[in-house]
Amino acid sequence: DNLKFYIFPSKPTVTLQPSWTQIYSGETVTVRCEIQGGEGAQWTYEWKPAKLNTPPTSNEYRITVTESDSGGYSCRGRRDYFFTEWSDIITLTVSFSNRPVVTLYPNWSEIYRGETITVRCEIHGGDTEWDYEWETNSRIKAPNQNEYRIRSASSSNSGNYRCKGRMKSSQHKTTEWSDSVTLTVSDNKPRPVLTVSPSWLSPGASVTLNCEVEHPSAGWSFYWYKAVPDLSEKSSSYELLPDGSGTAQDSYIIHGQTHTAGYVCRAGRGDPEYHTDHSQPKFVWSADVHSATSLTVSPDRVQHFTSDSVSLTCEGNFTEWRVRKFSEDGRLYSDCRRMTGSTCNINTSKSDTAVYWCESGSGEFSSAVNITVQNDGNGPILVSPVHPVTEGASVSLSCSLRTQKILSNVFFYHNDKLIQNDPRGELKISAVSKSDEGFYKCQYSGRESAQSWMSVKVSLIIILLLLLYRCRRTNSEKFSFTYYKLFIIQRHKCIMMFI
Structure with a gap:
C-alpha cells in the first residue's frame, strides 16, 4: 500500500532570468532548470557545460557573466537511478562591456564661448532601452537624457562629464559609469594670424595669404578680405575677395596684384557657424611710384640718424590723407602724430624704423617706402x-x-x-x-x-617696346604689366591704359 508510482516527465527546459539571450559583461543572470510534471519529486540536477562546477543538487544558479560564459546551456534531472532527457540547449551571448561612452560632437579638444556643442552618452543596445544619468563638475548640470546640446557654450560648461544607463524594463539594472570626458570652453574669442608672402611686390609675382588658427584640424573654413581705408573711423572696412568666402584651404593666392594693399582673414566652423575675430591686417607693399597716389620723403634717403627731421608727404588728387606705419616689431600705426596738411613730420628715433605709405579718403594706397633709423x-x-x-x-x-x-x-x-x-x-x-x-x-x-x-x-621705354611687340603678335589677348595694361582688340589695334 505504501508503493508510490512516478510518471517520468518530458525533458526539462532551461530558462534565463532576465529572459534575453544577449547580455553584457558584468551583468548578472539566473540560469534555471524546470521539470514540468515532476513536481513533488526530489530531483538533483546535472548541467552542461561541466566547466561551471555547479552544485549537482541546484536547479538554478546566478552568474555574474564574463565573455567566457558565452555558450550553450543544458540540464537534466536525476532521482535515484532514473534520469530525464537532456534539455534543449539555450545559448547565452555575452558581449563586450556595456559601459557607456561619452562623446563630444563636434569632437574638438577646445571650443570657444558662443559655439554649439553636443555631449552624448552612447550605450550599446539602443537608446530606447535606457534612462540616463549624468555626473559632472561643471557649474551647469546636464539633463538626464542621452544627449546634452549646449547652444551657446561658456566657461560654466567646462568640466568632466560621465554617464550611466538604467534599463527602462528593469530599473535596478544599471550600467557602469562611463569614463570621463573633459569639455574645455574658452572665454577668449580666437583671432587667426595672417601671413603674406612676399611682403614686397615684384612684377608678375603672385601673393599668397596664409591664415593660421589654433587647433587647425578642427573643421575650420576660411574667409579672405581686402582692407579698405576708412579715414573717418581711423580704421579699415573689409571687402570679401573673389571666391574668398568659406574656403576649405587655409591659403589664398592673388594674381596680378600691382599696388600696396592690406588683407585680413577669419575662420568659421560648426552648425550654426561660429566665426573668429578678424586677423590683424597684413600688407603687401609696392614701391611703384606710378600709382594714383605717391609718398615722397625729405631728405630723400632710406637711412637717417636719430633726432633727424624727416618729412613724409602724400601726393595725389585727394583731400584727406593718413600716413600709416608698420614697425619692425610688427605693430601697425594708423595716424601721424604731427600731420600738417598732407605732410607728416617726424623727429626720428629707433622706433621709427618701419615701412611707410599713404592712404587717401577715397581708399587708395600710395607706393610704400622703407625708412631705417641708425641706432x-x-x-x-x-x-x-x-x-x-x-x-x-x-x-x-x-x-x-x-x-x-x-x-x-x-x-x-x-x-x-x-x-x-x-x-x-x-x-x-x-x-x-x-x-x-x-x-x-x-x-x-x-x-x-x-x-x-x-x-x-624696368625702363618705360622697354615696357612700351614689349607692348608693341605683343600687340603685333596677338589678336585677342589681355596682358597685365607693372605700369600699363595692354588691351588687344580686333585687327591688331592696341589701346594702352595708364593704371
Whole structure:
C-alpha cells in the first residue's frame, strides 16, 4: 500500500532570468532548470557545460557573466537511478562591456564661448532601452537624457562629464559609469594670424595669404578680405575677395596684384557657424611710384640718424590723407602724430624704423617706402634713394656721418660683397641694370652702416617696346604689366591704359 508510482516527465527546459539571450559583461543572470510534471519529486540536477562546477543538487544558479560564459546551456534531472532527457540547449551571448561612452560632437579638444556643442552618452543596445544619468563638475548640470546640446557654450560648461544607463524594463539594472570626458570652453574669442608672402611686390609675382588658427584640424573654413581705408573711423572696412568666402584651404593666392594693399582673414566652423575675430591686417607693399597716389620723403634717403627731421608727404588728387606705419616689431600705426596738411613730420628715433605709405579718403594706397633709423650715434649711414631706380638711369650712393657729410676711404658692399675701396666717398653707377638690385651698405673707419635695399624697375621705354611687340603678335589677348595694361582688340589695334 505504501508503493508510490512516478510518471517520468518530458525533458526539462532551461530558462534565463532576465529572459534575453544577449547580455553584457558584468551583468548578472539566473540560469534555471524546470521539470514540468515532476513536481513533488526530489530531483538533483546535472548541467552542461561541466566547466561551471555547479552544485549537482541546484536547479538554478546566478552568474555574474564574463565573455567566457558565452555558450550553450543544458540540464537534466536525476532521482535515484532514473534520469530525464537532456534539455534543449539555450545559448547565452555575452558581449563586450556595456559601459557607456561619452562623446563630444563636434569632437574638438577646445571650443570657444558662443559655439554649439553636443555631449552624448552612447550605450550599446539602443537608446530606447535606457534612462540616463549624468555626473559632472561643471557649474551647469546636464539633463538626464542621452544627449546634452549646449547652444551657446561658456566657461560654466567646462568640466568632466560621465554617464550611466538604467534599463527602462528593469530599473535596478544599471550600467557602469562611463569614463570621463573633459569639455574645455574658452572665454577668449580666437583671432587667426595672417601671413603674406612676399611682403614686397615684384612684377608678375603672385601673393599668397596664409591664415593660421589654433587647433587647425578642427573643421575650420576660411574667409579672405581686402582692407579698405576708412579715414573717418581711423580704421579699415573689409571687402570679401573673389571666391574668398568659406574656403576649405587655409591659403589664398592673388594674381596680378600691382599696388600696396592690406588683407585680413577669419575662420568659421560648426552648425550654426561660429566665426573668429578678424586677423590683424597684413600688407603687401609696392614701391611703384606710378600709382594714383605717391609718398615722397625729405631728405630723400632710406637711412637717417636719430633726432633727424624727416618729412613724409602724400601726393595725389585727394583731400584727406593718413600716413600709416608698420614697425619692425610688427605693430601697425594708423595716424601721424604731427600731420600738417598732407605732410607728416617726424623727429626720428629707433622706433621709427618701419615701412611707410599713404592712404587717401577715397581708399587708395600710395607706393610704400622703407625708412631705417641708425641706432649707433657715432656710426655712418648709407645715403641711397628711397624709391626704385629706373633701369638705364644713373645713381650715386654715399656714406655720411652725423658730423661729416662727405667721406673718403669708404668701403661699399653689395649683398655683403665688397665692391669698391678707393679714396672716393661715392659709389656711382652710370647706367643701372637689374643686376645692380640688392642690399647695399657702407663701412667707414671700421664702423658699418645698416644695409638697405635698392630696387631697380624696368625702363618705360622697354615696357612700351614689349607692348608693341605683343600687340603685333596677338589678336585677342589681355596682358597685365607693372605700369600699363595692354588691351588687344580686333585687327591688331592696341589701346594702352595708364593704371
